[in-house]
Amino acid sequence: MSILNQKFETAHGTAPFSQIKASDFLPAFDIAIEKTKKEIHAIRTDSVPPTFENTVEAMAYSGMELDRISNIFFNLHAAETNDELEKIAQEVAPRLSELANDINLDTALFGRVKTVFEQRESLVLTTEQRTLLEKSYRNFVRNGALLRETEKETLRKIDAELAVLKLQFGENVLAETNAYELHITDEKDLAGLPAGAVEAARSLAASSGKSGWIFTLDYPSYIPFVTYADSRRLRREITLAAGRKAFQDNGYNNEKNILRIVQLRFQRARLLGYESHAHFILEERMAQSPAKVTAFLADLLQKAKPAAEREFEELANFAKRLHHIDRLEKWDGPYYSEKLKQEKFDIDDEVLKPYFELNRVLNGAFQIAKKLYDLHFTEVYHIDKYHGDVRTFEVHGAAGDLVAIFYADFFPRKGKRNGAWMTSFKPQYRKDGINERPHVSIVCNFTSPTATKPSLLSFNEVTTLFHEFGHALHGMLANTVYPTLSGTSVFWDFVELPSQIMENWCYEKEALGLFARHYETDEVIPMDLIDKIKASASFLEGMATCRQLGFGMLDMGWHGQDPSDISSVKLFETSCLAATQLYPDVAENAVSPSFSHIFNGGYSSGYYSYKWAEVLDADAFAFFQEKGIFDREVASSFMANILSKGGTEHPMTLYKRFRGQEPQVDSLLKRAGLLK
Structure with missing residues (x-):
């Protein structure tokens, strides 16, 4: 038996990464899948008539060994993959899909859940139990329990194919990201670049056995280059490379994958009785319907x-005045935006970076969590980890009780996908009198330390760290009975509230004073820089809002209608983005082939939720500002009503209990400088 199938005899039952080999996964999945099937069989064949406890609750606690193995495997697949893990993923994904369908399409099992559901008014249930019962019933119905046998077979085939296609999509994006490098050998081509970016590029070249400097499509390399490099020719080259990821005539092209994914999703939705994939998804969201999402996006677009x-006109005129640029292109945007920001606010990310050394920023997030929620983070070295870069922490409450285990993985490397995300290796839940505490992780791609400098973060990286830490707090502070309702197991247009609200503290003097200190002199960030950070917070916010709304509209375009007539990814995408388009189109670039959020992540028909949650977070933080950004009473209410509750009640019920009212969109418009 694989170590993965045994109880982990480790500190706090954490994953024993150093003892796990890639070859352990397939046999471990085999055993865990069989165990899950036996657990489900015992529930469906129970001779005792169905009750909440022997059916609904029993199902909520079933398959936990399989969930644990899946969490470990797919987290490694995202953060530390290799050819062997990718092959295993292709084999395992359809099998997990098949198992899910075996459960969801089991007539006898559904019959037991349906019996309990129909008795719900006469049962004495807690709010969480009622939610679990309703979600369990809806989950069966939404996954085909009412279909005829032939239709169930069709659904199984669709789900198996989708599982593989989504994986393939992500692997193609990662392969394209890893395949590109901008190799510079002439020092003149480095003009304008910050010393830290140049040193990192030299270090990368040396590690590849090359002279000169190498820049890649990994964000800590790409973003400084397009923001600061004076060479318009090279900015164009790397921007085009980023824009054609998985949109080239090679083995990693995702166009066919996209057309097949959206077609299968549409077929699946229609099979289940929904008008489109978006109608299916949004039934389980705060927004409820494509019409409401479309109206929400259109309303914000009209204002932004x-x-x-x-x-855009101001930026174009500025570029023309500065460098005689006749037509502002995509590869000019970040460069001239930074120059204009420096001119208007006398603020430069490179001046800010020395005040944002990674360890201090992380410690600042910890201090803020202590002030708000009385959490105490202690770095420990006895917990196993999957890579040397990963750091591990024990998180304790005020009484010294263990709240969570926290992993942090900050730097880019081959085999780690781009971007930033929060995930977990173990959820929180209560069973047999024990409150099992979660093992939570954040994964980022920040500027690595060099031979002469520690990791110094751009302000955007600072807000990214706080964003992911907000998700982590949602996972850590969970306090529910059932693992399926715990932590971030909430509606997807609500899940970004805990993350996005944390970003607000990055703009507050009281918070910045805790951690923004010069890494060499220990000087606290000067007040004038804090004022400039706040003043520049809504700089080009109209353009940024348009960009986000464009992604939301593109997502709804792919998923809110019958995609059968779409033959060209590029043409369709261009029509979806027309209303938000500011820069001239680039024929050889497309967003969709590397739009992992909606084709490989969980955001299909849900990308709008970033903006939706911004309304929530702006309104919620306005409450903190009214009372004081470290007000314990407001923080306690946020923890009790939002962070600890997971998906145990409807999000709007929880939000109104915290805030005393529904969220007001004016809070967002005011913060973004879009309110007249």
Whole structure:
């Protein structure tokens, strides 16, 4: 038996990464899948008539060994993959899909759940139990329990194919990201670049056995290059490379994958009785319907577009005045935005970076969590980890009780996908009188330390760290009975509230004073820089809002209708983005082939939720500002009503209990400088 199938005899039952080999996974999955099937069989064949406890609750606690193995495997697949893990993923994904269908399409099992559901008014249930019962019933119905046998077979085939296609999509994006490098040998081509970016590029070249400097599509390398490099020719080259990921005539092209994924999702939705994939997804979201999402996006666009057009015109005129640029292109945007920001606010990310050394920023997040929620983070070295870069922490409450285990993985490397995310290796839940505490992880791709400098973060990286840490707090502070309702197991247009609200503290003097200190002199960030950070917070916010709304509209375009007539990914995408388009189109680039959020992540028909949650977070933080950003009473209410509750009640019920009212969109518009 694989170590993965045994109880982990480790500190706090954490994953024994150093003892796990890639070859352990397939046999471990085999055993765990069989165990899950036996657990389900015992529930469906129970001779005792169905009750909440012997059916619904029993199902909520079933398959936990399989979940644990899946969490470990797919987290490694995202953060530390290799050819062997990718092969295993291709084999395992359809099998997990098949098992899910075996459960969801089991007539006898559904019959037991349906019996309990129909008795719900006469049962004495807690709010969480009622939610679990309703979600369990809806989950069966939404996954085909009411279908005829032939239709169930069709659903199984669709789900198996989708599981593989989504994996293939992500692997293609990662392969394209890893395949590109901009190798510079002439020092003149480095003009404008910060010393830290140049040193990192030299270090990368040396590690590849090459002279000169190498820049890649990994964000800590790509973003400084397009923001600061004076060479317009090279900015164009690397921007085009980023824009054609998985949109080239090679083995990693994702166009066919996209057309097949959206077609299968549509077929699946229609099979289940929904008008489109978006109708299916949004039934289980705060927004409820494509019409409501479309109206929400259109309303924000109407308010943001005039500002965006003014900002774009100002940026174009600035580029023309500065360097005689006749037509502002995508590869000019970050470069001239940074120059204009410096001119308007006298603020430069490179001046800010020395005040944002990674360890201090992380410690600042910890201090803020202590002030708000009385959490105490202690770095420990006895917990096993999957890579040397990973750091591990024990998190304790005020009484010294263990709240969570926290992993942090900050730097890019081959085999780790781009971006930043929060995940977990073990959820929180209560069983047999024990409150099992979660093992939570954040994964980022920040600027690595060099031979002469520690990791110094851009302000955008600072807000990213706080964002993911907010998700982590949602996981850590979970306090529910059932693992399926715990932590971030909430509606997807609610899940970004805990993450996005944390970003607000990055703009507050009281918070910045805790951690923004110069890494060499220990000087606290000067007040004038804090003022400039706040003043520049809504800089080009109209353009940024338009960009986000464009992604939301593209997502709804792919998923809110019958995609059968779409033959060209590029043409369809261009039509979806027309209303938000500011820069001239680039024929050889497309967003969709590397839009992992909606084709490989969990955001299909849900990308709008970033903006939706911004309304929530702006409104919620306004409450903190009214009372004080470290007000314990407001923080306690946020923890009790939002962070600890997971998916145990409807999000709007929880939000109104915290805030005393529904969220007001004006809070967002005011913060973004879009309210007249």
